[in-house]
Amino acid sequence: MMGGLPRHPLGGRRAGGTALIISGALLLIGAATSVARGAIARDAARARWAEIEAERAVAGAKLSAGGGRWSEARGTPVARVVVPRLGLDEVVVEGVGNDELRAGPGHMIGSALPGDSGTSVISAHRDRHFHALGGIAMGDTVVTESARGTVVWRVSRIRVVNADDPALDARTTPTLMLTTCWPIRYLGPAPDRLIVEAVPK
């Protein structure tokens, strides 16, 4: 039918090319789906945070600093972190698992809530919510809102540590630690971690 063309080599190449294109498309679709799910989860977290803030405003139920026991279910919005100079404005959810980090920066379970005494750890993906953190500088202002109130922080220390280093230390004074993978632009699992420390202004 095709003028007696030898179909074998051409058919194999054609099939191989088609298979590669389909595989690539599936990978792209998978990545895009993950990003889309993250965006949806992020929007949901923002909406829930807005509700929580409204409820708190109505009830006047702000807890005094250091008062009350902190416990929240994973994935629940617990705070908001803003770095005005970098245009970073994210709602923080409880937990640092994959699902939580897809929705936004995660508050490390067991650490203090921003505004409490002690170390508060907030982590996020370098290629999503904390991408802008690569441009942070000493003295930058960070603002957090949580059930403990609004706190204005000043970046006091920036360090890069190995991923396996025990870099998070418990303190008695209020300390905010923002962490993400380092280098910010890196293909594959990043070997280091960027840790930005801030103290109340």
Next chain:
Amino acid sequence: MTHNLGRAALAAMMIVCAGTAKAQITTFVASPPRKIEPAQQVAAQQREKVAQDSVARVAMTGMKEWVDSASAALAIRPDTVPTTSDTAVGTPRAATAPAPKSDSSASAGTSERQPEFRNGARAPNTATPIPVIGLAGVVLILTGMAMKPRERTARARVRR
């Protein structure tokens, strides 16, 4: 004869079982309740009251112990146990902070182990494979497309 034996057995059964079947057997006369002297009655009431009091006291003690043991169990959860350096730094939160909600509902669908904060903890793993997956997809698509023109070139070559 057998009739008589049967009646006798029935009568014997009625007598023997009269105590337990007093509601049905009207001929059974229950023994009158023992008269209790007023002094004995007061003493019995006092004994009962004391017994009730002691029972209540025991229950309260048990509750307290239960609460203590529950709080102790929370305090020594492996993920909230303060390390030696915790003590040295003196972080009250690590030692006294409540364990986060056991979030069984939240984690019901995932068996993912969450890192929890303690002194000397590592920064959470925030790496994501999405960029690599995306790049791999782009490379595969480009490679596949690169193979198509070669196919056309080969066809043209074969036609010639």
